[in-house]
Amino acid sequence: MPTYRPGPVSLILAVLVALFLLLPLLAVIPVSLTPSRMLAMPTGELSLRHYRSLIEDPRWLDAILLSIRIGIVSSVVSTVLALCFSLGVWMFQPRFTAALVGFVLLPMVVPPVVSAITLYFLLTSISGVSSFFGYDTWLGVAMAHSVMTVPFATVLILVSLSQLDRRIDLAARGLGASVWERATRIIMPNIKFGIVTAALLSFVLSWEEIGVTLFITSVNAITLPRLMWMGLRDNIDPAIAALSVILIIITVLVLAARSVVVKMRGGQ
Amino acid sequence: MRGTLSDRMGAALLMAPLLLFLVLAYAWPFLGVVKWSVTLPTPGLGQYGALATDALVQSVFIRTLRIALIVTMVSVAAAYAITMVWVRGSPAQRIIAEFCILVPFWISVLTRAFGWVALLSNRGLINTWLQSIGFISEPLALVRNEFGVIVGMTHFLIPFAVFPLASAMRSLDERVLLAARGLGSSRMRTFWTVFVPITRSGIIGSAMIVFVFSLGFFVTPAILGGGRSVMIAELIYLRIFQSPDWGLGAAISVVLVLFVGALMALLFRHVRPKQLI
Numbered sequence: 001m002p003t004y005r006p007g008p009v010s011l012i013l014a015v016l017v018a019l020f021l022l023l024p025l026l027a028v029i030p031v032s033l034t035p036s037r038m039l040a041m042p043t044g045e046l047s048l049r050h051y052r053s054l055i056e057d058p059r060w061l062d063a064i065l066l067s068i069r070i071g072i073v074s075s076v077v078s079t080v081l082a083l084c085f086s087l088g089v090w091m092f093q094p095r096f097t098a099a100l101v102g103f104v105l106l107p108m109v110v111p112p113v114v115s116a117i118t119l120y121f122l123l124t125s126i127s128g129v130s131s132f133f134g135y136d137t138w139l140g141v142a143m144a145h146s147v148m149t150v151p152f153a154t155v156l157i158l159v160s161l162s163q164l165d166r167r168i169d170l171a172a173r174g175l176g177a178s179v180w181e182r183a184t185r186i187i188m189p190n191i192k193f194g195i196v197t198a199a200l201l202s203f204v205l206s207w208e209e210i211g212v213t214l215f216i217t218s219v220n221a222i223t224l225p226r227l228m229w230m231g232l233r234d235n236i237d238p239a240i241a242a243l244s245v246i247l248i249i250i251t252v253l254v255l256a257a258r259s260v261v262v263k264m265r266g267g268q
Numbered sequence: 269m270r271g272t273l274s275d276r277m278g279a280a281l282l283m284a285p286l287l288l289f290l291v292l293a294y295a296w297p298f299l300g301v302v303k304w305s306v307t308l309p310t311p312g313l314g315q316y317g318a319l320a321t322d323a324l325v326q327s328v329f330i331r332t333l334r335i336a337l338i339v340t341m342v343s344v345a346a347a348y349a350i351t352m353v354w355v356r357g358s359p360a361q362r363i364i365a366e367f368c369i370l371v372p373f374w375i376s377v378l379t380r381a382f383g384w385v386a387l388l389s390n391r392g393l394i395n396t397w398l399q400s401i402g403f404i405s406e407p408l409a410l411v412r413n414e415f416g417v418i419v420g421m422t423h424f425l426i427p428f429a430v431f432p433l434a435s436a437m438r439s440l441d442e443r444v445l446l447a448a449r450g451l452g453s454s455r456m457r458t459f460w461t462v463f464v465p466i467t468r469s470g471i472i473g474s475a476m477i478v479f480v481f482s483l484g485f486f487v488t489p490a491i492l493g494g495g496r497s498v499m500i501a502e503l504i505y506l507r508i509f510q511s512p513d514w515g516l517g518a519a520i521s522v523v524l525v526l527f528v529g530a531l532m533a534l535l536f537r538h539v540r541p542k543q544l545i
Contacts, residue, residue: 004445004463006352007455011361013349018368020346021426024383025372027393031386039389041396081286088282092275104286107294111484111528113501114301114521115294117508121304122297147293150286179278208376211486211501215508228378232385232491241386244379251374255367 025248032241039236050242059227060239067207067224070138074145075202081146082153082198087183090161091169101158108151116215119144123216136220144216145206152205153198160194161187301518308515315519325503325520332500335414335489336482339421343478344471346422347429354430355437373427381491384420385411388492412494420492421482428481429474436470476535480528500524 006014034040035047054060085104089097107115120135123144127134134140164187172186188195210225217226224243231237305315319325354365372380387393388410395407410416444466448458464471486501493499498506500520507517 004356004442004449004458006357006361009456010349010352011357013346014353014357014365017346017350017426018365021350021368021372021423024380024387024423025375027386028379028383030393038391039386040391041393081289084282085286088279091282092279094276094279094283100283100287103295104290106290109480109528109532111480111501111524113484113486113504114298114525116486117504117517117521118294118298118301120508121300122293125297125300143293147290150290154286179274204374208378210376210378214486214505225376225378228382229487232378232382236385236389240382244382247379248371248375252371255370255374 028241028244028248031238032245034238034241036238039238039241050239051246053239054242054246057239059222060224060243063222063224063227066138066222070142070145070221070223071203071206073139073142074149074206075199077142077146078150078153078202079195079199082150082157083188083195086154086157086161087187089158090164090187091179091182101154104154105151107148108155112148112211115148116212119147119212120215135216136218138221141213141216141221141223142206144212145209148209148212149202149205153202156198156201157191157194160191160197164190302522304514305518305522306515308518309513315515316523318516319519319523325516328498328500328503331414331497332483335418335421335497335499336479338418339425339482340475340479342418342422343425343429344433344475347426347433347474348471350426351430351433351437355434369427369430372423377424377487378491380424381420381488384416384423384492388416388419411492412496414493414497416492416494417489417497417499420488421485424485424488425478425481429478432473432477433467433470436467436473440466473535476531480531483528484524 030041031039032050033046033048034042035045035049036042088094089101094100123135123137123140125134126140127136131137132139133143168190169182169186172182177186208225209223210229213223213226214229217223222230228240228243231240306313308315350365350369353361354369355362357365385392389395390407392411394410395404398404399407410419440463444462445458448462453461484501485499486505489497489499490502490505493502501524504517504520504524507513507520
C-alpha cells in the first residue's frame with residue numbers, strides 16, 4: 001500500500017479530469033434521443049427513430065457486417081504472423097533480435113498518416129494487377145489492417161512470453177520434444193491468455209480503424225468507421241449518436257466483464 | 269546449444285512470414301512513397317524545396333507544432349493528476365479512476381470526436397444550455413476552430429499520457445517520500461521537490477508520446493477543425509485526394525517520418541523503452 005496518498009488538491013484536479021474524460025461520452029446520449037433529423041438537443045419529446053434507422057437502413061447493417069468480416073480476417077492474419085514471429089524470437093533468441101522486433105513495431109510508431117499514404121501506394125499498385133485485391137476492396141482493407149495491428153499483437157505475445165519460465169521449455173527439449181511439439185504443446189498452452197488478448201485487440205483495432213481506411217477506400221469497401229466519417233463530415237446524422245451510445249455501452253460492459261475475469265483469475 | 273544449424277533454420281522459418289509480409293506490404297511501399305516525393309511531378313528535389321518556401325505548408329507546420337505543444341502540456345498535466353489517484357489513491361478511488369481512464373481509451377476516436385461535436389457545436393449541449401438560461405444570445409464558436417481541435421486531441425491523448433506516468437509512480441522508492449515527510453516537509457513541498465523530480469522519466473516519456481502522436485494526428489483535427497484549422501496530416505490527405513499533388517504529399521510524409529524518428533532517438537537517449545510500459 002502506498003504511504004503517500006493524493007491530498008485534497010490532487011483529488012479535486014483528478015475529479016475535474018475525470019469529468020472532462022467522461023463528458024463527451026455522456027453528451028451523445030441526449031443527442032441520440034432527439035426527434036429532429038439534424039444534430040440537436042431534444043426539446044420536450046424523445047424519440048428512438050435514430051436507433052430504428054440503424055436497423056432499417058441497409059447501409060449501416062452492410063457496414064457493420066463488412067467491418068466484422070475485415071476484423072476477423074485481419075485479426076487471424078496478424079495473430080498468426082505475430083505468434084510465429086514471437087515464438088521464433090523466444091525459442092531461438094537469434095542475433096539482431098532487437099533490430100528485427102524494432103522493424104516489426106514500425107507501423108505502430110510511424111505517424112498513422114504516413115502508414116496510410118504508404119498503404120495507399122501499395123494498394124493502388126496492386127490494383128493495376130488484380131481487381132478484387134487492391135484499392136477499395138475488402139481484402140485490400142483486411143491486409144492493410146493486418147499491417148497496422150500486427151505490431152500490437154506482437155507486443156502482447158512477446159510480453160506474455162517474457163513471463164514464461166524458460167525451464168519448462170528446456171525440460172521438454174531435454175526430453176526430446178521437437179520444435180513443433182515444444183511450440184504447440186508446451187509454450188502455446190501457457191500463453192493462451194496472451195494469444196487471445198492479441199486476437200481481440202487486433203479485432204478491436206481493425207473494427208475502429210479510420211486513419212488508414214480513409215486513404216484506401218472510396219465507394220465499395222465502406223467499413224463502419226468509414227460510414228460514420230461520411231456522416232460526420234457533411235450533414236451530421238444523429239444516427240451516429242445512436243450508434244455511439246451502443247458502442248459506448250458495449251465498451252463499458254466488456255471492460256466490466258474483463259475486470260471480473262481478471263479478479264477471478266487473480267483470486268485463484 | 270544456441271546457434272546450431274537446426275536452431276537457425278527453425279528461427280528463420282518462424283520469423284520469416286511476418287518479416288516478409290512487412291517488407292512487401294510496408295517497407296517496399298514506403299520506398300515507393302519516397303520515390304513519389306522525388307519524381308512527381310518532375311524528377312528532383314523540387315518538392316522539398318517547395319516545403320521550405322511554400323507559405324501555406326509552413327503555416328500548417330507552425331500550427332501543427334503549436335497545437336502539439338499546447339496539447340502535450342495540458343494532457344500531461346491532466347494525466348498526472350488522474351494517475352496520482354489511480355496509482356496512489358484508496359482502493360475505491362483507484363477503481364473509479366481506472367474506469368475513467370480505460371473507458372475513453374477503448375472508445376473509437378470517431379465516437380469521441382463526435383461526442384465533442386455534440387457538446388460544442390452551435391446546436392450542441394453547451395450552447396443550447398447557455399442560451400436557454402439567457403447567458404448568451406448567439407452561440408459561442410467552440411468547434412470548427414483551433415480551440416475545438418485542442419480540446420478533442422487533449423481528450424484523446426490523456427489516457428496515452430497516463431501509462432508512462434503510472435509506471436514511474438508505481439516503481440518509485442516509498443522510503444524517499446516517507447523520509448521527506450518525516451523530516452517535516454509539507455505535503456506540497458514533498459510533491460514539488462521530491463515526488464515530481466523522481467517521476468521525471470515518466471513525465472518525459474509521457475510528453476514525448478503525446479507530442480509524437482499529436483504531430484501526425486488526422487481524424488480529430490479534421491472533424492473538430494472543420495477544414496479551418498488544418499494540421500500536417502490533413503494537409504497530406506488534401507494533397508493526395510483533393511488538389512492532387514502526390515509529390516508534395518509524399519515529401520511532407522517523408523519529412524514527418526524523419527522528424528518523428530529524430531524525436532524518438534532523442535527520447536531513447538533519456539529513457540529506456542522498458543520504462544515506458
